[in-house]
Amino acid sequence: MAELRPMYMSDLNTVVKIIEATDEDDAEEAREIYQEYGVEGQFVLEHDNKIIGVIGYSEVPGTDGTYWLSWTYLDPAFQGLGMGKQMLNDLLNMLREKNGRKIFVKVSDYDDPEDGRVYERAMKLYESVGFVEELVGKDFYDEGENQHIYGLKLRDAASDEEDEVEIADEKPVIRFDGMYEIGDSDGAYTFSWTVKDNKGLFEKRNFTVEDLRLGIDAVRNEGGRKIFLTFPSNLPLIHTPLQAAGFKFVGRLTDYYEKGVHELHFTHDLGNG
Ligand SMILES: CC(C)(COP(=O)(O)OP(=O)(O)OC[C@H]1O[C@@H](n2cnc3c(N)ncnc32)[C@H](O)[C@@H]1OP(=O)(O)O)[C@@H](O)C(=O)NCCC(=O)NCCS
Incomplete structure (x- = not known):
């Protein structure tokens, strides 16, 4: 059984190693971001007392319950077994309990000359739990490497859908x-x-x-x-x-x-x- 627990600063090196197995640049950037902003909202997946994955969220200040999904990585030895989907669903349920409204995630479509589209499985995973692609930033990361942003409604849409909202223009x-x-x-x-x-x-x-x-x-x-x-x-x-x-x-x-x-x-x- 694998379970999520909150991440601590002492998990930093283990987590960075897991990210490094997929992408060295991401690993370095993740280290800097954890060090600068701390690990609140970040979780590790533990299996037999060993950390095998990382996932998390950050809330967008000033919004009504909007979140971004943070670094989501599994140790390659445990990929493709349904654990990624389990940890993502566990995290989404935590946000639903906090009355989160919407969550977004950014994914690159980087096509590695040797490994192919490294984030293809991640895109499939997001779609499999209901994320929908909302926009594509062409050449965002680099020439030929686009950014795909997916969004998911966290709250039961039924009541939301019927609420007619009138938004006034603002001219600050x-x-x-x-x-x-x-x-x-x-x-x-x-x-x-x-x-x-x-x-x-x-x-x-x-x-x-x-x-x-x-x-x-x-x-x-x-x-x-x-x-x-x-x-x-x-x-x-x-x-x-x-x-x-x-x-x-x-x-x-x-x-x-x-x-x-x-x-x-x-x-x-x-x-x-
Ligand atoms: C992305 C990641 C967390 C997914 O976790 P996982 O445990 O490997 O994936 P799962 O076994 O839970 O499968 C989830 C979905 O991915 C898809 N999938 C599984 N294996 C796949 C494969 N070999 N190729 C393509 N898609 C695959 C399936 O659609 C599956 O959904 P389904 O069960 O409804 O069919 C993990 O593979 C990983 O760490 N990848 C490298 C890092 C990464 O890409 N992180 C995301 C950065 S944005």
Whole structure:
């Protein structure tokens, strides 16, 4: 019998080794993330007192019960036996008990010259418990390596479906305050932005096409390939400048923030592939 228990910092090396067996880069990144953000919401799968897998979740602050699935890896000796599905279902049930509303997971379609599509089994696993692909970020991780985002409703949809929600548009002042390369990508950048509550004399202006062009030039100077930006769906003022600066709509994560407020994804291709 294999069982989930909360992960502790003392499990770090064992967990990183399990991830390393599939992907060395992921293992390094996972170590950094566990060290920086801690292991709350992370679980290990124990079999005969030995750790054979890892799984977890992180809640998105400011949303109505939205989660991301964290690193999900099994020791290769135990793959293909139904244990991955069992630990995922156990985790989803924990979130249902916490009244979680929706969970998302990102998967790469990396096609390894020797090992083929390494994450194919993971995609099948997510689909087998009800996850549905909501968007594909083309060339997100690298040229030819796309990001697939799957979503799953955690709450019984029946009552939810009938609730008509009216979402009002919001027009806050949004300004960019940074630019950085997306952690697990090669040459994909994003801008960070803040909402200015204090609408002082110099803070009245929303971001403009010029602001976007400055950001695009900065990414180009860094040798970036692509820019990915995400915004809530109830901000009508963002569309005109994004379009004018050459951003294209990629797709949306449905009900990401709350029912009726989606996360819209946009991309700009710099042609530096
Ligand atoms: C992904 C992973 C956790 C799945 O766990 P697992 O125990 O191997 O998978 P399971 O035996 O529970 O099978 C789950 C589903 O995967 C599919 N599957 C199983 N074996 C498969 C195979 N050889 N090829 C393709 N799909 C397969 C099946 O659809 C199965 O669902 P079903 O039982 O309804 O038919 C595990 O294989 C793993 O750690 N893989 C490497 C790391 C990884 O890809 N992590 C995800 C990062 S996003």
